[in-house]
Amino acid sequence: xxxxxxxxxxxxxxxxxxxxxxxxxxxxxxxxxxxxxxxxxxxxxxxxxxxxxxxxxxxxxxxxxxxxxxxxxxxxxxxxxxxxxxxxxxxxxxxxxxxxxxxxxxxxxxxxxxxxxxxxxxxxxxxxxxxxxxxxxxxxxxxxxxxxxxxxxxxxxxxxxxxxxxxxxxxxxxxxxxxxxxxxxxxxxxxxxxxxxxxxxxxx
Numbered sequence: 001x002x003x004x005x006x007x008x009x010x011x012x013x014x015x016x017x018x019x020x021x022x023x024x025x026x027x028x029x030x031x032x033x034x035x036x037x038x039x040x041x042x043x044x045x046x047x048x049x050x051x052x053x054x055x056x057x058x059x060x061x062x063x064x065x066x067x068x069x070x071x072x073x074x075x076x077x078x079x080x081x082x083x084x085x086x087x088x089x090x091x092x093x094x095x096x097x098x099x100x101x102x103x104x105x106x107x108x109x110x111x112x113x114x115x116x117x118x119x120x121x122x123x124x125x126x127x128x129x130x131x132x133x134x135x136x137x138x139x140x141x142x143x144x145x146x147x148x149x150x151x152x153x154x155x156x157x158x159x160x161x162x163x164x165x166x167x168x169x170x171x172x173x174x175x176x177x178x179x180x181x182x183x184x185x186x187x188x189x190x191x192x193x194x195x196x197x198x199x200x201x202x203x204x
Contacts, residue, residue: 093158
């Protein structure tokens with residue numbers, strides 16, 4: 001398998017962490033999707049990463065679809081329940097974490113994209129996205145409570161998605177202090193940050 005991605009993308013990091021936890025072998029190919037010379041459209045017509053390319057050339061995207069597929073490839077470290085409310089809970093956690101990232105990326109693009117003049121940037125739009133981030137953090141903290149993990153009693157995709165999301169805030173939005181108001185998220189982050197899967201995929 002070949003994973004096309006970027007070392008700074010939190011969606012790609014989520015996939016790479018899952019692959020590490022599942023002990024799956026793959027080739028990692030970095031791709032700058034913003035370059036005029038990008039080849040990503042040959043694999044993903046949407047021009048986005050991550051994109052997983054199979055041995056036969058078939059492509060799988062986006063990150064939610066990829067991690068779902070990867071979890072079926074090995075019985076090692078099952079990360080997504082197979083059915084029922086437990087499965088829905090994990091996928092909802094993932095949607096919440098990815099939604100936080102969607103808002104963060106929209107805010108960042110509005111603030112720094114070089115294709116737009118400063119006079120064309122909307123602070124109101126940025127503030128709207130930052131507000132979504134705060135609502136997502138609050139919901140994550142409430143959902144986690146005093147539990148060791150987001151879903152169940154062991155590591156799952158829920159925890160991986162959440163920690164990839166808050167770690168991205170550290171990387172691109174250091175001005176957002178999520179640790180002080182949400183110490184349980186801080187504790188979860190620091191616990192997972194010690195795992196080789198997170199150490200080896202750090203964007204910094």
